[in-house]
Amino acid sequence: QVQLVESGGGLVQAGGSLRLSCAASGRTFSEYTTGWFRQAPGKEREFAAAISWTGGRGLYADSVKGRFTISRDNAKNMVYLQMNSLKPEDTAVYYCAAAWRLTTRRSTSYESWGQGTQVTVSS
Secondary structure, X not given: OOEEEEEOOXXXXXXXXXXXXXXXEOOOHHHEEEEEEEEOOOOOOEEEEEEEOOEEEEEEOOOOOOOEEEEEEOOOOXXXXXXXXXXXXXXXXEEEEEEEOOOOOOHHHOOEEOOOEEEEEEO
16 A cells, blocks of 8 residues: 655635645555545545556546646656636545556545545635
């Protein structure tokens, strides 16, 4: 498994941008797909974006497609989520998660999770 720590959350006005970072520890990070999930108050955790262990364009939820971009730097053991054109409905705790050699939207397939970072978008 890998250990994950998120950072970069905060308060932003609608239409603004934030970049979330996820720092991973573990020698085999390059063999893990990394995903971002989010959970709003009173709602279930939902998939936002994922990038496979080989990199590539990423997989996105329809609700964030065209606004969010996921990327990774295996040399630094880092994954990023660039969030643009933020909306109040993007307000949630954002979690970084890792799945070994499996790219999926299913949260149950991810074996490692960070502690989460709060993103609040004001209208």
